[in-house]
Amino acid sequence: MEYKVYANIFVVVLFSLQFKEEVAALCGSPTSRTLVIIADGIHGQSCNLLGVSDEFVVESCKSFGAACSLERQDLPQVPSPELQVNKLKLDLSGFGNEYRFPDLSRAAFYLKIFGTFRHRYISLVCHKCDTHLVRQLRITPDTMIMRNIFQESFNSYRTKREPKISDSEAFNIQCNQRLGEVKLSYRRENVLYIQEENLVVTVEGDAVRSLNFNLGFEVNMGLRGLECMGTFINDIVTADSQSALVRAMSDKTRFSHQVNREVIHSRLYNTLGSPK
Ligand SMILES: Cc1cc2nc3c(=O)[nH]c(=O)nc-3n(C[C@H](O)[C@H](O)[C@H](O)COP(=O)(O)OP(=O)(O)OC[C@H]3O[C@@H](n4cnc5c(N)ncnc54)[C@H](O)[C@@H]3O)c2cc1C
Numbered sequence: 279m280e281y282k283v284y285a286n287i288f289v290v291v292l293f294s295l296q297f298k299e300e301v302a303a304l305c306g307s308p309t310s311r312t313l314v315i316i317a318d319g320i321h322g323q324s325c326n327l328l329g330v331s332d333e334f335v336v337e338s339c340k341s342f343g344a345a346c347s348l349e350r351q352d353l354p355q356v357p358s359p360e361l362q363v364n365k366l367k368l369d370l371s372g373f374g375n376e377y378r379f380p381d382l383s384r385a386a387f388y389l390k391i392f393g394t395f396r397h398r399y400i401s402l403v404c405h406k407c408d409t410h411l412v413r414q415l416r417i418t419p420d421t422m423i424m425r426n427i428f429q430e431s432f433n434s435y436r437t438k439r440e441p442k443i444s445d446s447e448a449f450n451i452q453c454n455q456r457l458g459e460v461k462l463s464y465r466r467e468n469v470l471y472i473q474e475e476n477l478v479v480t481v482e483g484d485a486v487r488s489l490n491f492n493l494g495f496e497v498n499m500g501l502r503g504l505e506c507m508g509t510f511i512n513d514i515v516t517a518d519s520q521s522a523l524v525r526a527m528s529d530k531t532r533f534s535h536q537v538n539r540e541v542i543h544s545r546l547y548n549t550l551g552s553p554k
Pocket residue numbers: 295296297298317318319320322323324392393399482483484485492494495496497498500
């Protein structure tokens with residue numbers, strides 16, 4: 279436990295604390311304001327304990343995506359530098375006429391390789407479009423084709439330190455069978471005030487917004503959400519009236535909606551599409 283005093287604000291930091299019903303019951307006091315920041319991940323239950331609505335909105339990010347994972351037991355469990363490829367060209371004509379398409383240059387796929395050397399993750403995203411290839415990859419559930427895309431892409435763009443994925447290893451790739459629509463799921467309510475307890479609750483990270491595919495840039499999305507946190511904390515602890523408190527919470531909600539809009543309308547492309 280750590281105690282700190284910042285400009286007359288008494289801060290208690292509790293480490294390794296399991297947030298459960300008994301702890302939730304201790305939060306809040308009519309005489310001093312409490313701020314709880316929930317960041318317990320995609321499967322967290324803390325929101326329920328504090329009465330934050332579990333209503334989520336799901337919106338399309340106007341992209342298609344697929345992801346895969348591969349465990350390589352002989353390689354070390356060491357984080358690897360992210361590899362990002364813009365405008366990946368896919369030539370799947372070897373899989374048959376239906377994958378032979380005249381508009382190769384129009385297919386704008388983005389590829390990301392991330393994780394550790396032992397646990398390899400690869401994601402593939404493209405703008406929502408109706409080119410022949412994209413349509414084929416959307417409608418035909420074929421793990422073999424998807425595995426082949428991930429294997430070939432990895433072997434082309436891997437770092438020199440990593441061995442290629444062999445054909446026998448490729449059988450162990452766990453992947454989506456086809457391209458699916460990428461969707462953002464976000465909480466309708468992400469900040470809450472419980473007046474009797476003078477308690478403000480806010481939700482961050484994967485607990486407030488997440489994608490239906492593990493595309494490997496969710497940390498950036500979480501950090502973007504935190505950008506307003508300094509101002510929010512300051513506004514909450516210094517609010518000397520109900521209207522100041524409501525204003526601080528409205529600003530926070532507005533910022534959160536802005537982050538959602540960015541992810542839905544542009545951030546996905548900007549993040550995946552920006553050259554590194
Ligand atoms: C396999 C995999 C690979 C990934 N790779 C990448 C990548 O390369 N790049 C990237 O940007 N993103 C990646 N992500 C996504 C990224 O890990 C998450 O988006 C990010 O960790 C979310 O952070 P968070 O703090 O919101 O939640 P989490 O990291 O899930 O942290 C939540 C924490 O809360 C704790 N907790 C839960 N309930 C309670 C409770 N009641 N009391 C106390 N503590 C509690 C959990 O134990 C956990 O430690 C990956 C995700 C996965 C699954």
